[in-house]
Amino acid sequence: MDSEWPHRALNRLGFGPKPGEAEALRRVGLPRWLDEQLAPDTGPDDACQSALDACRLRIKYDAGEGWAAVEEMRPLASLSKPIDALWPLSDGKKPFAGPERQFPRLEVAAATLLRAVHSRWQLREVMTDFWHNHFNVYAGEQAVAAALPAYDRDVIRRHALGNFRDFLEAVGGSTAMLVYLNNRSSRAGSANENYARELFELHGLGRGAYLNALYNKWRDVPGATAGKPAGYIDQDVYEAARAFTGWAVEDGAGLGGEQRLPATGRFVYVESWHDNYQKRVLGQEFDPYQPPMADGRRVLSLVADHPATALHLCRKLCTRLLADDPPETLVKAAAQVWMDNRRQPDQIARVVRAIALSPAFADTPPAKVKRPLELVASFARATALDMTVTNGLLNEVDSSGQRLFGCPPPTGYPDRSDAWLGAAAIRRRWSLLLGLAENWWKTGALNAALPFAGPVTAAEAAEGWQRALVGGPPSADVTQAIMTGMALAPTARLTPGQKDGDAKLRRMVAFVAMSPQFQTR
Structure with a gap:
C-alpha cells in the first residue's frame, strides 16, 4: 500500500477523514477498522x-x-x-x-x-446513501x-448492512415504495406492473438480465425449464405483478360496501385484492391459493437468490466504493461472496468487507468524482x-x-x-x-488557523491546507494556481486571527478543495 491509502480508504468507506483519523487508521489497520464499522453498536x-x-x-x-x-x-x-x-x-x-x-x-x-x-459510523452512512x-x-x-x-x-x-432478502421485503412492504411505484393500487384483474418491473430491472437482476429481445416465451429462456433461468422476460414481470396484488397501504381506500381501510399509512395485506390463481415466475410454478403474502415473498426470494442479482448488486457496490468501471475480477469475486452468504444476517457487511480488503481496492487510484453530498461532508470533516x-x-x-x-x-x-x-x-x-x-448560509465558522501554529506565507498556507485536505504531498501546480487566482505572492505573510488573514485563509481552503485532488476519491 502507498502512504496515502488511509486517506483514500476513509474517502471511499466514509465521508472523508477528520484531522487525525487517517493516522489513526494507519495505526490500527483496515481490517480492525472494518470490524468496528461493519457492526455498529446501538449505544449513543x-x-x-x-x-x-x-x-x-x-x-x-x-x-x-x-x-x-x-x-x-x-x-x-x-x-x-x-x-x-x-x-x-x-x-x-x-x-x-x-x-x-x-x-x-x-x-x-x-x-x-x-x-x-x-x-x-461512517461506513453505515455511506451504505445508507x-x-x-x-x-x-x-x-x-x-x-x-x-x-x-x-x-x-x-x-x-x-437493513443497510444486513441481509438482502430481508431488505427486499422491507422495501417491498414499505409505504414509501408502495406509493411511489403504485403497488398500493394493484388489484387482482388489474395488476400494476411498476413495482414488479423495477424489482427485476433495478432492485434485483438488473437490465443486463432482461432477455425479452431474445425470447418471448418463458420456456425458451436458457435454464428456465430446469427452474434456473439465465434472466427474465416480460412474462416474469406480469406474473410477479400478480404475486404482489393485495400488498397495500392503510390509506382509507374503500373495501366494498361501507367498509374502508383505516388511514394510518401503515402496510396492510388485503386478501380480497390478491390474485390467488396459479403463477409462473423465473421458471418456478406457483400453486393457487397460497397463504397470505406467500406469492410475493416467494418472488422476493427468487430475485434475491438469482446469480444475476449478485452480479448486478456487486457491480453497483464496486462502482460506488472504487471506480466508475471496477475490475470485472473484483465484481465476480464479490458476487461469489454475496451468493455464499445469502442466508447470513450480515450478508451485505461481508460483501463490503471483501471489497474493501481486496487488492483492487488498495490499488485503484483516486478518480471517482464526489457527488455534492460527499463533497459537502468531506469538506466539513477535513476542516x-x-x-x-x-x-x-x-x-x-x-x-x-x-x-x-x-x-x-x-x-x-x-x-x-x-x-x-x-x-x-x-x-x-x-x-x-x-x-x-x-x-454564507450560517452553517458554522471555519477555523482558518487549523493546520498552522502561527503566521505563514501564502505558499506555506496553500501547502498546509493541501496536506490537511488531500493527505498526500502538496502539488506545486495547485499552489501556483492558488497564488495566481488570489493574486498573492508566495512569500506574502498571512496571520491567523486577523480579519484579513482569516479571510484569505478561508478562501484558500475553498480553492484547495476545488482542486481535482480533493474533488475525487
Whole structure:
C-alpha cells in the first residue's frame, strides 16, 4: 500500500477523514477498522445526536384556507415519529400548507447531511446513501414525503448492512415504495406492473438480465425449464405483478360496501385484492391459493437468490466504493461472496468487507468524482467544521443537482463521474465549497488557523491546507494556481486571527478543495 491509502480508504468507506483519523487508521489497520464499522453498536453517538438535536430549519408560509400564517425555526421532530403521526400530511383534503407537507423531506435531508459529517459510523452512512439511491423513492410526492422518515429509519438504515432478502421485503412492504411505484393500487384483474418491473430491472437482476429481445416465451429462456433461468422476460414481470396484488397501504381506500381501510399509512395485506390463481415466475410454478403474502415473498426470494442479482448488486457496490468501471475480477469475486452468504444476517457487511480488503481496492487510484453530498461532508470533516444544516445549504445542494430524496425516476442519481462534471455543475460545486468556507448560509465558522501554529506565507498556507485536505504531498501546480487566482505572492505573510488573514485563509481552503485532488476519491 502507498502512504496515502488511509486517506483514500476513509474517502471511499466514509465521508472523508477528520484531522487525525487517517493516522489513526494507519495505526490500527483496515481490517480492525472494518470490524468496528461493519457492526455498529446501538449505544449513543453523542456528537451526531447533539448535531441532530441542535439543528433548526426555517418554515414560513402565509395564512390560507384552514391554516394560520407560520414563520418559525423547527427542530427535526419528524425523524422519530411513527408513520401514522405524519400520514395526515398526505391527505390533500386536510388543511395543510404545501411547506408543511414537504417538511419531513427537509428534515430527513438535513439529518442525512448531519450524519454524514458527524456520525462515528461512517461506513453505515455511506451504505445508507448507497441504498437510498438503489431503492430510490421520490419524496416530491406528498404521500412519499410523509412516509420518508419511517422509510429512512426503519427500512434503509435498519437493513443497510444486513441481509438482502430481508431488505427486499422491507422495501417491498414499505409505504414509501408502495406509493411511489403504485403497488398500493394493484388489484387482482388489474395488476400494476411498476413495482414488479423495477424489482427485476433495478432492485434485483438488473437490465443486463432482461432477455425479452431474445425470447418471448418463458420456456425458451436458457435454464428456465430446469427452474434456473439465465434472466427474465416480460412474462416474469406480469406474473410477479400478480404475486404482489393485495400488498397495500392503510390509506382509507374503500373495501366494498361501507367498509374502508383505516388511514394510518401503515402496510396492510388485503386478501380480497390478491390474485390467488396459479403463477409462473423465473421458471418456478406457483400453486393457487397460497397463504397470505406467500406469492410475493416467494418472488422476493427468487430475485434475491438469482446469480444475476449478485452480479448486478456487486457491480453497483464496486462502482460506488472504487471506480466508475471496477475490475470485472473484483465484481465476480464479490458476487461469489454475496451468493455464499445469502442466508447470513450480515450478508451485505461481508460483501463490503471483501471489497474493501481486496487488492483492487488498495490499488485503484483516486478518480471517482464526489457527488455534492460527499463533497459537502468531506469538506466539513477535513476542516473540522462544526457544521449545522440550514435551509440555505439544503437549497444550494438541491441546486447542485443532487436534491436529496427528490430524484423523480426510480433509477436514482447517476453514480458515474461524467454526470457531475458539466460546466454548470462544476460552478455549483465550487460555490458549495466557497459558501461553506465563508459561512454564507450560517452553517458554522471555519477555523482558518487549523493546520498552522502561527503566521505563514501564502505558499506555506496553500501547502498546509493541501496536506490537511488531500493527505498526500502538496502539488506545486495547485499552489501556483492558488497564488495566481488570489493574486498573492508566495512569500506574502498571512496571520491567523486577523480579519484579513482569516479571510484569505478561508478562501484558500475553498480553492484547495476545488482542486481535482480533493474533488475525487
